[in-house]
Amino acid sequence: MKVNVEKIENNVATLKIEVGADEFEKALDQAYRKNVKRFNIPGFRRGKAPRKLIEMHYGPEVFYEDAAEIVLSEAYKKGVEENNLEPVDHPHFDIDQIEKGKGVVATAKVAVKPEVDLGEYKGLEVEKMVYNVTEEDVDKELKALQDKNARLISVERPAQKGDIVIVDLEGFVDGEPLKDGKVQNYPLELGSKILVEDLEEQITGMEVGETREVKVTYPADHPNKELAGKEVSFNVTLKEVKEKELPAIDDEFAKDVSEFDTLEELKQDIKNKLEERAKSFAESSLRGSILKKLTEQAKVDIPQAMIDREIERLIMDFAFQLKMRGMDLRQYLEASQLSPEEFKAKFQDRAYNNVKTSLVLEAVAKAENIEVSEEELDAELSKYAESAQKSLAEYKKGLKEENLAHIKDRILTRKIFDFLQSHARVTEKVVERIAENEGEGEEEQA
Amino acid sequence: MKDPHDIIIRPWITEKSMAMKEEKKYTFVVHPNANKTEIKNAVEAVFGVKVEKVNTINMRGKKKRMGLHEGKRPDWKKAIVTLKKDSKPIEFFESL
Numbered sequence: 001m002k003v004n005v006e007k008i009e010n011n012v013a014t015l016k017i018e019v020g021a022d023e024f025e026k027a028l029d030q031a032y033r034k035n036v037k038r039f040n041i042p043g044f045r046r047g048k049a050p051r052k053l054i055e056m057h058y059g060p061e062v063f064y065e066d067a068a069e070i071v072l073s074e075a076y077k078k079g080v081e082e083n084n085l086e087p088v089d090h091p092h093f094d095i096d097q098i099e100k101g102k103g104v105v106a107t108a109k110v111a112v113k114p115e116v117d118l119g120e121y122k123g124l125e126v127e128k129m130v131y132n133v134t135e136e137d138v139d140k141e142l143k144a145l146q147d148k149n150a151r152l153i154s155v156e157r158p159a160q161k162g163d164i165v166i167v168d169l170e171g172f173v174d175g176e177p178l179k180d181g182k183v184q185n186y187p188l189e190l191g192s193k194i195l196v197e198d199l200e201e202q203i204t205g206m207e208v209g210e211t212r213e214v215k216v217t218y219p220a221d222h223p224n225k226e227l228a229g230k231e232v233s234f235n236v237t238l239k240e241v242k243e244k245e246l247p248a249i250d251d252e253f254a255k256d257v258s259e260f261d262t263l264e265e266l267k268q269d270i271k272n273k274l275e276e277r278a279k280s281f282a283e284s285s286l287r288g289s290i291l292k293k294l295t296e297q298a299k300v301d302i303p304q305a306m307i308d309r310e311i312e313r314l315i316m317d318f319a320f321q322l323k324m325r326g327m328d329l330r331q332y333l334e335a336s337q338l339s340p341e342e343f344k345a346k347f348q349d350r351a352y353n354n355v356k357t358s359l360v361l362e363a364v365a366k367a368e369n370i371e372v373s374e375e376e377l378d379a380e381l382s383k384y385a386e387s388a389q390k391s392l393a394e395y396k397k398g399l400k401e402e403n404l405a406h407i408k409d410r411i412l413t414r415k416i417f418d419f420l421q422s423h424a425r426v427t428e429k430v431v432e433r434i435a436e437n438e439g440e441g442e443e444e445q446a
Numbered sequence: 447m448k449d450p451h452d453i454i455i456r457p458w459i460t461e462k463s464m465a466m467k468e469e470k471k472y473t474f475v476v477h478p479n480a481n482k483t484e485i486k487n488a489v490e491a492v493f494g495v496k497v498e499k500v501n502t503i504n505m506r507g508k509k510k511r512m513g514l515h516e517g518k519r520p521d522w523k524k525a526i527v528t529l530k531k532d533s534k535p536i537e538f539f540e541s542l
Contacts, residue, residue, distance in 0.1 A: 043458075043460030048461050053459070
């Protein structure tokens with residue numbers, strides 16, 4: 001069996017495969033054993049006919065196809081290994097000659113991983129979004145905490161804004177009771193704008209025990225289409241007025257809501273947490289910026305096969321998510337009225353970006369010889385092991401091959417980013433607030 | 447003497463006959479009127495082997511009908527030829 005790489009062009013490798021007569025004969029025998037059951041020869045039960053007889057009856061070519069598949073796939077595998085090719089698609093075979101006693105000559109074509117032209121990847125001009133935590137932010141967090149810990153006390157006075165009132169409600173449109181329009185003991189925070197604002201305003205000022213008829217005109221853009229723009233009258237009975245009593249912000253409060261003894265410590269903790277968030281946001285924005293610059297300037301000719309495969313993977317992911325919500329893909333397509341082609345097209349860009357990103361990162365790792373050593377892997381694993389309260393060896397045993405590969409990938413990605421970061425020209429940009437979605441997606445696989 | 451090729455009509459190739467090759471027994475369809483001696487001589491002449499003995503079986507042709515009309519396939523004779531231990535095998539069968 002001889003396999004030679006003839007050429008690599010446009011990311012397509014051409015392999016010349018020559019298989020000797022002996023090996024082909026062996027493959028024919030395998031093909032015979034695989035297929036005997038299909039042939040019916042008078043005088044023999046199915047699956048019992050000798051190979052020669054079958055060949056006499058049906059011609060010697062009957063087994064060629066299967067035998068060719070056997071030898072070619074074997075030869076192809078060998079060729080890929082020996083020449084360190086990285087195929088990204090199934091190979092395509094062209095058989096030039098196939099004959100019993102002579103062997104097989106064929107050419108295989110397969111798309112291989114494309115070369116990436118990274119461009120100048122050192123000294124990228126990137127931006128880092130920096131957010132400075134202020135005293136105001138801390139106060140805001142503290143206020144939210146205070147609000148969350150507020151106590152409700154019943155009071156004997158007309159309802160005021162900010163109070164929680166317990167009411168019975170019954171709604172009518174044109175004298176007809178509303179469907180689902182009757183509720184009892186409904187706790188309503190005045191000023192929360194959960195119900196129509198007008199209604200809340202009119203309840204303000206009512207006394208406990210009082211019943212009032214309240215006319216409300218729903219705004220035209222109300223989400224409930226049946227009610228939008230209509231005048232609805234409610235019979236409202238006020239049963240109870242409760243006042244929010246906010247705890248005072250002091251050391252006592254700090255003790256109640258946190259493990260800290262003094263307000264100062266609580267404040268410091270809140271500040272630390274906010275700063276941490278700002279920091280991780282800055283990091284991820286930086287990574288996003290690096291990635292964007294890097295992929296933008298890199299040139300790579302991605303074979304369609306790779307994109308198709310990524311699309312497939314994305315769709316599988318998507319289908320899986322649908323399943324979690326109790327839907328399957330076909331139902332989704334029907335509901336959204338998309339043809340499978342349109343649906344696929346939607347993933348095209350994302351798939352392209354994902355593939356490009358991973359190719360580019362890989363190329364950087366290769367160019368800079370960035371690798372993950374066993375020690376680094378162990379160090380990372382022992383971190384996980386610690387949080388799982390197991391020994392390193394124990395934890396390792398519980399991991400599957402693919403999990404390990406995944407963790408390795410993650411370390412590699414991190415190292416690549418560290419490298420790029422240390423070689424990039426970073427400009428800091430102060431932003432007003434933390435946008436949650438900025439800089440996402442950099443955790444894609446390398 | 448009759449031509450040996452008129453006596454031996456064709457080999458009888460079935461799963462069973464292929465299995466009997468192991469015992470140096472070879473099966474043929476022969477002329478219904480041929481006797482064991484004629485068959486023995488014919489086999490020896492055609493294949494150049496030594497025959498130990500010949501067993502013959504008269505096979506009845508199957509009855510077949512097309513609607514009302516009943517017909518019958520011709521009767522034929524099957525011969526199982528056992529070769530002597532020191533004889534060479536029949537080449538034709540070996541190629542199967």
